[in-house]
Amino acid sequence: MTDAHDLVKKVLAELPAWLPAQRWFGGKDRPVTGVRELTSTVLNAEDPVLVHLVVEVEQQDRRAPYQLLATDQVEHCDATADLELNGRLLDLVARDARIGDLRFEREPGVEIPTGLRGRPVTSEQSNTSLVYGSQYILKLFRKLTPGPNPDLVLQRALQEVGCEHIARPLGSITGVLDGRETTVAMLQQFVPDAVDGWAMATTSVRDLMAEGDLHAYEVGGDFAGEARRLGQAVATVHANLADALGSQRADADDIERSVRAMGERLDRVVASVPELEPYVPALREAFEQARDTPGGVVIQHIHGDLHLGQVLRTVHGWLLIDFEGEPGAPISERTALRSPLRDVAGMLRSFDYAAHQLLVGQPEDHQLAVRALEWSRRNRAAFTEGYAEAAAESVGDPRQRGYLLRAFELDKAVYEVAYEYANRPEWLTVPLSSIARITGEGA
Ligand SMILES: Nc1ncnc2c1ncn2[C@@H]1O[C@H](COP(=O)(O)OP(=O)(O)O)[C@@H](O)[C@H]1O
Numbered sequence: 001m002t003d004a005h006d007l008v009k010k011v012l013a014e015l016p017a018w019l020p021a022q023r024w025f026g027g028k029d030r031p032v033t034g035v036r037e038l039t040s041t042v043l044n045a046e047d048p049v050l051v052h053l054v055v056e057v058e059q060q061d062r063r064a065p066y067q068l069l070a071t072d073q074v075e076h077c078d079a080t081a082d083l084e085l086n087g088r089l090l091d092l093v094a095r096d097a098r099i100g101d102l103r104f105e106r107e108p109g110v111e112i113p114t115g116l117r118g119r120p121v122t123s124e125q126s127n128t129s130l131v132y133g134s135q136y137i138l139k140l141f142r143k144l145t146p147g148p149n150p151d152l153v154l155q156r157a158l159q160e161v162g163c164e165h166i167a168r169p170l171g172s173i174t175g176v177l178d179g180r181e182t183t184v185a186m187l188q189q190f191v192p193d194a195v196d197g198w199a200m201a202t203t204s205v206r207d208l209m210a211e212g213d214l215h216a217y218e219v220g221g222d223f224a225g226e227a228r229r230l231g232q233a234v235a236t237v238h239a240n241l242a243d244a245l246g247s248q249r250a251d252a253d254d255i256e257r258s259v260r261a262m263g264e265r266l267d268r269v270v271a272s273v274p275e276l277e278p279y280v281p282a283l284r285e286a287f288e289q290a291r292d293t294p295g296g297v298v299i300q301h302i303h304g305d306l307h308l309g310q311v312l313r314t315v316h317g318w319l320l321i322d323f324e325g326e327p328g329a330p331i332s333e334r335t336a337l338r339s340p341l342r343d344v345a346g347m348l349r350s351f352d353y354a355a356h357q358l359l360v361g362q363p364e365d366h367q368l369a370v371r372a373l374e375w376s377r378r379n380r381a382a383f384t385e386g387y388a389e390a391a392a393e394s395v396g397d398p399r400q401r402g403y404l405l406r407a408f409e410l411d412k413a414v415y416e417v418a419y420e421y422a423n424r425p426e427w428l429t430v431p432l433s434s435i436a437r438i439t440g441e442g443a
């Protein structure tokens with residue numbers, strides 16, 4: 001029988017080869033050059049062994065902490081694949097347990113049953129989520145950042161002001177990293193009847209592509225009504241976040257920082273993705289133009305990585321999930337007050353993605369390209385209209401903040417270039433061709 005100590009040693013030895021193959025591993029651009037244990041907490045001493053592990057992953061000059069659950073029961077020691085062992089985590093939350101530095105807690109007034117098994121969500125993700133029965137979803141954050149996780153902080157705040165567009169937070173697991181209390185997992189209400197926006201939108205695009213002679217508004221699977229309701233939901237969440245946590249007018253320093261950050265991100269991305277080079281002058285010009293926004297800019301807490309995969313359609317309407325911000329961005333940026341138009345831009349990018357990803361790897365087809373653009377324009381317009389209808393007066397109509405929105409959209413597309421380069425190189429053409437279209441530089 002393996003004991004916890006031997007198990008941790010074995011896992012540490014296997015990680016350099018195993019990590020890069022995991023979807024949630026954020027460092028696929030460089031080899032893993034070392035892994036060391038930061039903390040290990042034994043959750044089950046034997047039969048089966050279950051160890052909560054935080055390791056520091058070294059990749060040349062970069063270091064980042066990652067969370068793992070190790071066991072001797074399954075291949076590659078990753079316990080999240082084991083339904084029975086996953087059940088232990090929910091049981092510990094249900095009992096408000098404390099083991100070593102790990103604190104398992106329910107949100108106030110929440111009751112949770114014990115004895116449920118946890119099945120991993122299999123869709124592409126930045127973290128690992130486990131679904132228990134038809135009511136609970138526990139997200140284990142993989143790459144950790146010392147301190148409270150914005151996903152929990154923002155959704156708790158939204159719950160307190162009665163936001164109708166989130167799934168209720170039900171509990172959390174907190175550990176200690178760099179001497180700071182750190183959120184390592186969040187438990188939420190699972191919405192079993194939900195369909196994500198990406199699945200709905202891409203189905204609609206496929207319907208349109210299949211109907212050679214019809215326009216988007218004539219096709220049964222038209223998404224524009226949903227896009228408009230989604231815009232209203234996003235604007236409402238922004239208003240709720242401002243009510244819960246405040247908002248303010250950006251001053252000259254805030255704007256300067258934001259424009260500088262967009263330029264710096266561009267520098268970093270173009271250094272590793274030379275395909276972006278031809279667009280650099282136009283991108284810089286667009287970022288500079290963001291300085292001139294008539295009426296000023298309101299900043300507040302926002303979602304930070306909003307796209308169609310982060311919204312769920314339930315029988316009651318749209319829900320927003322995953323308020324963690326861009327997985328690759330530093331925590332200072334993810335928790336900073338920012339313009340809500342960044343989320344609008346994120347969603348506009350996503351409509352463009354939904355329309356154009358079906359063309360990836362296909363032979364050039366002018367007719368399909370025209371239809372993709374038609375779908376994207378129609379749904380982007382519907383979303384923005386819905387947003388404008390429900391937006392707080394201080395935020396206003398995104399269509400009257402054209403330069404700012406354009407700069408944010410381009411900045412997001414630059415982020416996506418880096419994301420696709422590291423994770424799905426065959427999709428790199430999607431953000432690159434959008435940049436070409438928006439800047440008018442070819443394609
Ligand atoms: N409350 C929920 N109800 C139903 N499904 C959910 C819920 N939260 C997340 N999911 C599903 O789990 C997937 C991953 O969740 P997400 O919070 O986006 O994790 P990640 O941070 O790993 O990207 C989502 O795409 C969605 O399909």
Ligand SMILES: O=P(O)(O)O[C@H]1O[C@H](CO)[C@@H](O[C@H]2O[C@H](CO)[C@@H](O)[C@H](O)[C@H]2O)[C@H](O)[C@H]1O
Nearest residue numbers: 125126305307308309326327349350353416419
């Ligand atoms: O894992 P997260 O959901 O937090 O977000 C990351 O992965 C997303 C892809 O799964 C990525 O989104 C990009 O691709 C989407 C289609 O798969 C598209 O709808 C988005 O508009 C596009 O940005 C996201 O950027 C990344 O942070």
